[in-house]
Amino acid sequence: MDSERAVAVAPARAARWVGRRLLAPQAVLAVLLLVVLAYLVVAPLFAVVTTSLIWQPADTRLTGVDVEVGRFTPYHWQRVLASPLTRNLIVLPLLRTLAVALGVMAVVTVVGAALAWLVVRTDVAFKGAIATLSVLPYVLPSWTIALAWLTLFRNQGVGAPRGFLEYALGWQAPEWLVYGAVPIIIALGIHYFPFGYLFFAGALKNLNTELEESADVLGLSRWRTLVRITFPIIMPAILSVLLLAFARSIGTFGTPAILGLPVRYYMVATQIYSLNLTGREGQAYVLALALMAIASIGLYLNFKVLGTRKSFDLVSGKGGRSRIVKLGGWRIPAGAGTLLFLAAVGLFPLLLLVWSSLMTNQGDYSLANLSLHHWIGAGRPGINDGEPGVLRNPLNVIAIWNSVRLGLLAGFACGGLGLLIGYLVARMRGSLTVRFIEQVSFVPMLVPSIAFGAIYLSLFGRGGPLAPALYGTFALLLLVTIGKQLPYAARAGISAQMQVSKELEEAASVLSVPWHRRFARILFPLTRPAFLAGALIVFITTMRELSLYIMLVTPRIRLMATQAFWYTEVGFRQLADAFTVLLVVVILVVTGLVNLLNRLSAGRVRGAS
Amino acid sequence: MRIAVRHLTKRWGAVTAVDDVTLELEAGGFTTLLGPSGCGKTTMLRMIAGLEEPSSGEIRMDDRLVYSSAEMVNVPPGRRRLGLVFQSYALWPHMTVFQNVALGLAQQGARGSDLTRRVREALDRVRLPGMEERYPSELSGGQQQRVAIARMIAVEPAILLLDEPLSNLDAKLRLEMRAELKRLHHDLGMTVVYVTHDQIEALTLSTKIAVMDRGRVLQYDEPDVVYRLPATRFVAEFTANPVMNFIEVDVSGQGTVVVPGAFAFTVDGIVPRPGRYLLAVRPEDCRVFEAAAPRTVPFRVYADLSAGPDQFLQVRSGGIQLTVRTEGRLRVQSDQEVHIAFAGGHLHFFDPQTGERVGAAAAAPARPAVSSAAAPPGLEAGRQVPS
Numbered sequence: 003m004d005s006e007r008a009v010a011v012a013p014a015r016a017a018r019w020v021g022r023r024l025l026a027p028q029a030v031l032a033v034l035l036l037v038v039l040a041y042l043v044v045a046p047l048f049a050v051v052t053t054s055l056i057w058q059p060a061d062t063r064l065t066g067v068d069v070e071v072g073r074f075t076p077y078h079w080q081r082v083l084a085s086p087l088t089r090n091l092i093v094l095p096l097l098r099t100l101a102v103a104l105g106v107m108a109v110v111t112v113v114g115a116a117l118a119w120l121v122v123r124t125d126v127a128f129k130g131a132i133a134t135l136s137v138l139p140y141v142l143p144s145w146t147i148a149l150a151w152l153t154l155f156r157n158q159g160v161g162a163p164r165g166f167l168e169y170a171l172g173w174q175a176p177e178w179l180v181y182g183a184v185p186i187i188i189a190l191g192i193h194y195f196p197f198g199y200l201f202f203a204g205a206l207k208n209l210n211t212e213l214e215e216s217a218d219v220l221g222l223s224r225w226r227t228l229v230r231i232t233f234p235i236i237m238p239a240i241l242s243v244l245l246l247a248f249a250r251s252i253g254t255f256g257t258p259a260i261l262g263l264p265v266r267y268y269m270v271a272t273q274i275y276s277l278n279l280t281g282r283e284g285q286a287y288v289l290a291l292a293l294m295a296i297a298s299i300g301l302y303l304n305f306k307v308l309g310t311r312k313s314f315d316l317v318s319g320k321g322g323r324s325r326i327v328k329l330g331g332w333r334i335p336a337g338a339g340t341l342l343f344l345a346a347v348g349l350f351p352l353l354l355l356v357w358s359s360l361m362t363n364q365g366d367y368s369l370a371n372l373s374l375h376h377w378i379g380a381g382r383p384g385i386n387d388g389e390p391g392v393l394r395n396p397l398n399v400i401a402i403w404n405s406v407r408l409g410l411l412a413g414f415a416c417g418g419l420g421l422l423i424g425y426l427v428a429r430m431r432g433s434l435t436v437r438f439i440e441q442v443s444f445v446p447m448l449v450p451s452i453a454f455g456a457i458y459l460s461l462f463g464r465g466g467p468l469a470p471a472l473y474g475t476f477a478l479l480l481l482v483t484i485g486k487q488l489p490y491a492a493r494a495g496i497s498a499q500m501q502v503s504k505e506l507e508e509a510a511s512v513l514s515v516p517w518h519r520r521f522a523r524i525l526f527p528l529t530r531p532a533f534l535a536g537a538l539i540v541f542i543t544t545m546r547e548l549s550l551y552i553m554l555v556t557p558r559i560r561l562m563a564t565q566a567f568w569y570t571e572v573g574f575r576q577l578a579d580a581f582t583v584l585l586v587v588v589i590l591v592v593t594g595l596v597n598l599l600n601r602l603s604a605g606r607v608r609g610a611s
Numbered sequence: 612m613r614i615a616v617r618h619l620t621k622r623w624g625a626v627t628a629v630d631d632v633t634l635e636l637e638a639g640g641f642t643t644l645l646g647p648s649g650c651g652k653t654t655m656l657r658m659i660a661g662l663e664e665p666s667s668g669e670i671r672m673d674d675r676l677v678y679s680s681a682e683m684v685n686v687p688p689g690r691r692r693l694g695l696v697f698q699s700y701a702l703w704p705h706m707t708v709f710q711n712v713a714l715g716l717a718q719q720g721a722r723g724s725d726l727t728r729r730v731r732e733a734l735d736r737v738r739l740p741g742m743e744e745r746y747p748s749e750l751s752g753g754q755q756q757r758v759a760i761a762r763m764i765a766v767e768p769a770i771l772l773l774d775e776p777l778s779n780l781d782a783k784l785r786l787e788m789r790a791e792l793k794r795l796h797h798d799l800g801m802t803v804v805y806v807t808h809d810q811i812e813a814l815t816l817s818t819k820i821a822v823m824d825r826g827r828v829l830q831y832d833e834p835d836v837v838y839r840l841p842a843t844r845f846v847a848e849f850t851a852n853p854v855m856n857f858i859e860v861d862v863s864g865q866g867t868v869v870v871p872g873a874f875a876f877t878v879d880g881i882v883p884r885p886g887r888y889l890l891a892v893r894p895e896d897c898r899v900f901e902a903a904a905p906r907t908v909p910f911r912v913y914a915d916l917s918a919g920p921d922q923f924l925q926v927r928s929g930g931i932q933l934t935v936r937t938e939g940r941l942r943v944q945s946d947q948e949v950h951i952a953f954a955g956g957h958l959h960f961f962d963p964q965t966g967e968r969v970g971a972a973a974a975a976p977a978r979p980a981v982s983s984a985a986a987p988p989g990l991e992a993g994r995q996v997p998s
Contacts, residue, residue, distance in 0.1 A: 011683045019683035505701035508662050509759075513715030513766060514689025523714065527705045 027517035031426055032435050038419065039442045042485035045469065046454075047445070049461035054078050054288050059464075060281035078284030082292075092289060095273040100296075102186050102258075102269065103251045109191025110247040111240065114198015120340060121199075122206040124327045127337030133203075135341065138348035140196035141589070143546035143563060145256030146582055147189040149570065150351030152260065153358045153579070155180045162264070163575070164365035166354070181265040189257045192347045194250060198243045205239035245304045249297050253450020255549035256563075260570055271452040271549060278456065278553050287460055290453035297448050352586065359580035376576040386574040392581045401560040402584075404476065406592060408561065409544040412483035413537035419488060420495030420536050421529055425521075428499035429507075440492070447489040451549035458482045459553050474556040486550055487540045494539075498532030499525075534600050538593060545589045562588065612672050612692075612769040612802050613638040614659060619668035621654050621826075628654040629665070630826035636819075638673075641796050641803045643813040646823035647849065652806045655823070656772050659804060660695045661688035672770070693770040694763025698778060700755045702747040708734070708758050709743035715766045733765035734758075736795070753784045757791075764799065773805045777812060789815055810850045814838060822846045839957075844966035847891045847959055853923075856897070856933045859963065860890045868958075873929030874908045876953065883969045889961040894923060896957035897935035900950040901943075907950035912943050926951065 011019075023029065055076070061069045067077065082092050117136050120126045139147065156162035159174035160181065167173050178184055213235065217227040233240075258269045268276070270293050277286035329336055360372045362385065373379070374391070381388035392398050423443055430436045446454060462478050465471025472478035502525060510520045526533075548563040555564045562585045569578035614636040621629040629651040636642045644652035657663035659670060661677070669679035677686040688695075703711055712730045713721075721729055734740055737757035747755055756776060763771060773792075777785045793816055796803050807813055813820050814834045821831045822845070830842035841847035848855050861869045864885050869875040900907055910926035910933065917923070922937040926949060935951060943949060960969045 011681075016683050019685065022685065022687075503699060503701060505697045505699055506703060508660075508688075509695070509697060509701040509703075509762070510714065511662070512660060512688045512693065512695045512763070513718055514687075515714060515718050516689075519718075524703055524705075528703075 028426060028430055031422060032430075032433075032439065035419075035423060035426065035439050036435070039439060041469075042481065042488065043442050043445050046457040046461045046485070047449075049466075049469075050287050050290060050453075050457040053460040054284050054291065056284075058281075058283050060283060063281065078282075078288050082285050082288040090268075091273065091277075091285065092270075092292065095268045095270045095289075096292065096296075098183065098267065099252050099270045099293075102183055102190070103248050105183070105187035106190045106194060106251040107244050107247045109187065110195045110198040111243060113191070113195040114200075114243060115202050117195070117199045117340070118202030118206055120336065122203050124329050124336075125333060126329055126340065127334045128341050129337070132337065132340050132344065135344035135348055136199045137196045138344070139192050140194070141542070141586075142193070142348070142352065143256070143548070143566075143582060143585060144190070144193045144254060145260055145548060145567070145570075146355065146586070147192050147347070147351050148185070148257040148260040149575075149579060149582060150354045151185050151189055152180070153354050153575075155185070160265075166367055169365065169367045177265065181261055182267045185261045186258055186267075186269075189261060190251050190254065193257070194247050197246050201239045201243045201246075202236070205236040209235060241304050245300055248300050249447070249450065252293060252296060253452050253454075253549060255452045255552050256567060259567070271450070274452055274456055275552060278459070283460070283463075286456055290450075290456040293450045293453045294448060297450055301448055352583070355579040355583050359576050359583055361576055364575055376580045386577060389574055389577060392577055392584060397560060398562075398565060398581065401562050401565040402588060404479075404560060405545055405562040405585075406588065408476070408479055408483060409541035409592070410537075411480055412487060412544050413539075413541040415480070415484050416487045416491035416540045417495075417533040417537035419484070420491030420493075421499065421526070421533055422495070423492045424495030424497070424499035424529070425525065427496045428502070429504055440496070443492040444489045446486050449486075451486065451547065452552070454486050455482060455550045455553045458485070473554070474559055476559055478554055479551060479559065479561070482550060482554060483540075483544050483547075487543060490543075491536050491540060494532055494536040495529075498529040502528050534596070538596055541596070542589055542593065545585065545592075614770065614802065614804070615671040616655075616659070617669050617671075619655070619658060619670065620666045621651070621658060621663065622666045627826050629658070631668075632826070632828050634821060634828060634831060636802065636804060638802055639800050640818045641793075641805065641816055643805045643807060643817040643820045644823055645807060645810060645813040645820050645849070647808055650823040651826040652808075652823050653774055656695075656774055656804060656806050659770075660693060660772055661686060661691050662695075691770075692768050693772060694766065694768040695772040696756075696759045696763055696774065696776050698775040700747075700759040700779075702755055702758055702762075704747050706746075707743065708739075708745050708747070708750070711747070711758055712762045712765050715762060719766055729765055733761040736764060736798075737761045738791070752780055753788065756780065756788060760795070764795070764801075768801065770802045770804065771799075773803065775807055776805075778807070778809070785812075792816060810852060814850070822849060824849075840968070841891075841959060842968050844889055844891065844961040847961070851893065854894065854934050856892050856894065856935075858890045858892075858931055858933075860888055860960075862886060862888055862960075870929070870931060873931045876906070876908065883960045887963055888969065889963045889966075891959040891961065892933075892953060892957065894934045894936040896954040897933060898952040898954055899924065899926075899935050899937045899941060900952065901941060903950050904952070907952045909948055910951050912945055912947045912949055914945065915943055924949065 055074055055078070057069050057071050057073055057075050057077070059071050061067075061077075062071065081087065085091075117132065121129055121133050121136070126132070152162070152165065154166050155175045156165040157168040157174040157180070158164060160177045162180070165175075167175065209232070214227055214231055217231045222230065253271060255271045255275060258267075258272045259275070261267075262269060263272055263276075270289055274286045274289045274293075277283070277289065357367075359376055360374065361367065362371050362373045362375050375382070375385065377391045378393050379391040380394060381390040389395075423439060426436050427440050449457065458478065458481065459473070462469050462472040462481070464473070472481070506524055506528070507520050510524055511517075515523070546563060548567055551561055551564055552567065555561060560568075562581065566578050566581040566585060569575075569581055616632060616634045616636075619629055619632045619634075620627065632651075632655065644655055646652045654663060658665050658678070664685065665678060665680065667680045669681070669684075670677050672691065676682060676684050677691055678684060703714075706714070709730055712733055713726055716726055716729055730743070731740070734742065737760050739754060739757045739761065742750065742754065742758075747758065750758065756779075759776070776792075777788050780788060789812060792803075792805075796816075805813075805816060814837075817834050819831065820834050820837045821828045822837060822842075823829065824845050830837055830846045832840075832842075837846065838850055841850060844857075848857075858870055861871060862883050862885050863869060865877070867875055867877050868890065903909060908928065910928040913925040913927045913932065915922070915924055917940070922940055924935050924937060924941075924943065926933050926935060933951065941949075961967060962969055
């Protein structure tokens, strides 16, 4: 019937009718985003599966099997899942990864909850300082704590240069305290507990205290109120924290590498790296897929539990006055103790790194040994193989430049994509295409960083019909960053656009303002704060990200993080420490500059009514 | 500009928001789409504006086809020469009042002093001079409302669409803005389409009212006609001020209306055929007497709801509850006996199944089931039997 009607109507008019639909801004945008997402998310996922199922060029070295590059083979899967090597290749690393993740979850929950409770629900002294310092460990690159840990605990007993404790006290820490599960859990726990603190503090602040007061009135004890009322209500926050700690810690590479590899304590992330390094890419991808599977199970369980607990949305109801617990005589000791703890896990590692970077010779903590040699000194034979100071190395300048522009470009690209995705989701809710775009843009969250890097390597490594060979280019780093950070940017973009009523745009379209001007004059100015905040978060994350890039960088394309890791790997400890300190400084400087620019350029913009 | 809507339908999946509506809005008129939330009135307005695409049907403005599913015509909102004032005002919060009003004018090509002059004019028109540099958040609700109107009338549209523009204002401001809107319509001579769920607003402002329910137009008439001759039970209920009394009655062959188990009275003139009906009577069409008089029905006062000059009584008799309005103040106490007479010509009979109107009749000797007496003198005075 439709076709008959089309014939009856003038063809030009029919063409306009159809064209207007196809060329509607939303339709064009939806198609564009579909293409971008197919390229950044769907194609890489597809590639990693196929790559794990075909012979790789490097496999030709294998003996005893019939290798034909490019042909289908179950070899890599068999090798990982059902061979004499299975235990060492996947079972042990998997168990260790899970054990470490559980440990990290415990540390993050306990420390985060305790800090949040102290800050939100007690009259503890030095509250402001505690709140600020509680976030510091997360601003530092995740491997900073690991480097500091080694500087503190390593000793000649475990075959390493003298650490600070050995130098100062003559005490040699046992190996389990220097390398392996325990220090990895502690280092990652310290890095991620700010997550726990932020989530719990948010939940406690928003918790309607009348719910607890009702229990009080009914005569429940404090403890019972906590267990029966408070705890179940903040359950979603607890689950979010657990999931984040879990997903992040199974995909992280730097800390397990620094604290595990010297004693061959392999976790999945480091196993993927070393498999890839030794030309066993197919097997690396199988492991990457295993990691994704685990992350997905975690996320699924989280959704399932949260799904049945939807009714606890009332957490975000009005935040009443909090019930403040009076600590009495404990007010100052508790505050001071907490500050001391936070300084020990946040400030102290940084100071230790600064100190270490100033030590001319490793293991000598005397003042006489301090110099700027590893910062600005020309190479001297006998000290770190004559490697020059970090500021003297032109390659480092390139690394700094690469990191900064990668962070900024990815930040703006992600911020922009996030706003566009948010626009579509907010305007076309319920449309199937848009729901698909939304879902796909969240997929990278499921993929642990190291696995995401591996996936991009499989797609862009050698190039193919789908993708050009980008290995060793800046473009590849940019693509992988945008892909990985997209979920966070999309989330920010969606919540920003949801807050802009669609009527604001409709008012302009009634006045015949075209789409591009509506976006430039109305939508963008109103979502700009969210855009900048999102870009800044992506920038900071990119600057200190190591796991994502470790398999993608080449000597030609370096980043600050990978360069710092390279220094560690070859044993130039002071240089690694110096460069890490420099990285923190660059992050702080650029963040400060962006904030300053933002404040200067922001007009008298009022919040949407 | 005349707006003709033919067989307009809008479906969202299984939900039909607007169901085959045909309506002709006269040029220069003030037409109100009146109905409860979810009746499809806002969807109608948005389809006229071009912000929502109909599922089928056509819309013409004068002789210009702006939408037709059969002819494959869909003129975008910006080219329909209309203005739309949103319920939320939808002022751009990051722009000053001047910039808010200027954006549409600039799009039309106005520049420099011409732009400034026309912005001033529009702001003067809504009586908001000197506010150009303020931001929307620095204005009161009423002022924001005026900016929203100024923004749309500045571009001199032929049609002005208003979507519940007064619902966010307090009672006093609402009254003031009603007068302003009426004046604006008079001065500019635009065709206005107004959406509201407030029957007083509709009755006050409109030249014509379309009462809508569940996507259909139940009655399309002048306000006076809608009020006096509601076409359906729903219209009667929705235009009630503040409530409508509904009683299930039996009409017998002699024009006698019997309220089963309570009372009965006789009706003159056109009487529906014998049978069961739903009788509707407005509070002001019931007269209240302190003492028993001929043709009155005794009731007991349940509650006295007085506010200032208005006095409404809730009265009960034999399980029937009525809300009645007194003329002047009566000093009554709960459970006191009062006597009600039903004013002639203002009884509405509806089919209890379909809710359709079946013809009105003047109440003649209403007699209590227990007594039969003559009507009090002067009852009919000043009341007119509807034509």
